[in-house]
Amino acid sequence: MKKIYLGAAYYPEMWRENELETDIARCKKLSINCLRVGEFAWGKMEPKEDEFEFEWLIRVVDQLYENGISTVMCTPTATPPRWLLNQYPETRMMMHDLIRADVSSRCHTCKTSSVMREKNRIIVTEMAKVFAGHKGIVGWQIDNEIYPYSEGCYCEQCKSAFRRYLKEKFGSIEKLNRAWGMTRWSLSYDTFEAIEPPYPGQWKHPSLRKAWRDFHYGQIKTYVEEQAEILHGYGCENVGTDMMAHNSMSYYDINEKLDVVQYNHYDAAERLPCNAFSYDFLRSVKDRPFWVMETQVGWNGSEYAEGGYRPVGNCYANTWLPMAKGAEMNLYWLFRTHPNGHELGHGALFSPAGRAYRVSEEVQKAAKEFEKCGEFLTNTRIRSKIALHYSSTAHNSYDCAPLLKGFDYRETLIQKYYAAFRHYNVDVIDTAHSLEGYEVVISPFLSTADENGLKERMLEWIKKGGTWIAGPMTDIMDANVMRYTEAPYSFLEELAGVYVKYQKPVANEIFTAQWTNDGECAVGMCYDAYECNEGTRSLARYVGGEFSPLSVITEKKVGKGKVILTGSVISHGDLLRLINKPPIAEASKNVILTERTGEECGIIAVETQNQRGYLVLDNEYTDLITGRIFSGKTDIYPYEVLVLRK
Incomplete structure (x- = not known):
């Protein structure tokens, strides 16, 4: 859109209408240029069935x-x-105790209910008729934080739809039993109608648990797409959820037919x-700029404040x-901040009395800097030569079968892999993404x-x-767990x-490894040990523990490229050794670097850990925030941002 937007969620239905003018003045004082409205206001939009009030x-x-x-x-x-x-x-969704959800908060609808979907279509259509084409509206948000809360809805409609989903996927109950291995413990189903969803607190089959999730995610996808189709039909742009x-x-599935x-x-x-x-x-x-729709200002909270102290500058x-x-x-x-209700303890830009919180000064500072740097931000892109897989499957x-005790897939990717690349441009991608x-x-x-044709695409x-660079624990199970x-x-x-030759999914301090050429190679969390076939060379071997002297890292040339297989989690330094590519610039670990290219070129440096750091520049750069010129080694102060144009 060639513009940078900074703002907040705003709920005019909470306030007297004559307060809007004052709130607009508050926006201007902070240089805020965007507000998000309407997400919880269905009751005021349609106070009685089929009686719509949008004038306010x-x-x-x-x-x-x-x-x-x-x-x-x-959409509300x-x-x-x-x-x-x-x-x-x-x-209303039915909880796992088979009691309908109370009318007490939010996100409590059944995503399968035909009545709910019809009511959604009606309110979204009426909104689109009124607001489509309004020059002040830059985009649309569908629903809010949509997700199968409480492990999903257990109503009879959802159960029946789940069974139809399974029948369509597998074709026959015999194929489902084979795919899930239900002969174990004599769990085989006789019919699809015999299948019950997994209930919390029970030791349920991992394949059943994942299928229940996949079903609900599919329901949510169509739930969102129904609304998007209406909005697009009226010419609404920048539709997302x-x-x-x-x-x-x-994210790839849900956003398939959305814009942002x-x-x-x-x-x-x-x-x-x-x-x-x-x-x-x-x-x-989507290979386009994304939108952050919610993040805390000073603190999180519901009935009380939480989330921990945030230092000045955070x-x-x-x-x-x-950005x-x-x-x-x-x-x-x-x-x-709301003066009442479920989240009256949450932080905000302004208090219920309309007084700015101290942290709003930081928002004002950033807003004014976006005005200075807006052209650079909108005229440059981020191009990455390195990608890291993060798979929904x-x-x-x-989640359903961790294999490693206490294993957290996302957190492991962040800490053990992604954290090595704070000074690199990296794309984090799912398996459907182009290579x-x-x-x-x-x-x-x-x-x-x-899955998603990755095997064939990867080979080419x-x-x-x-x-x-594959592994550890890669390509070890199908999508049915x-x-x-x-x-x-x-x-x-x-x-x-x-x-x-061997595998051990048990973290220990006994196993050690060494690079074939020189030096220690750190290993941890899980361990696969390899014998190399002809044409494959060992890059690192086990030297301590029962797997010595088998290989833990191997390399094989395939065409003009190569496959590097890692049988264990290695250190950041060892991972960068395999990557063998220079960073954007030398910098301290507390500084995150992003290289931007396009009509202009440059580097954005953000200090993220409230510590002093440094950056070493190999050319002369101008900081668009301060106008200062930098080259060579540059100090960066706690939570400082440098927007460096080359």
């Missing part, structure tokens, strides 16, 4: 636009009004460096980091590698010159030219 909201959008403030309009389907939920109780930090519900990836996060201050992982993932989903750096990584919008939750498979343009792809813990990409029985991997053993 039209006045809000009009006044914002007249004052240079854009609007993101939200996360909070149907009480009259609807009571008149049509089948629209705001999702949370994990890829359990596939929207994201919410509420991480503690010390997690700021980890947020970059999400941004590098979000940017890749909000400022949290505002800048997504450095390719966002074009960053909105806080929220503009003004693997996320759910490991074109990458020189190196890293795929640790990619449990199912033979390697032959053309790509380097695939079934381990392979012909070999430990479905195809990776043959492709890498190895024989997997």
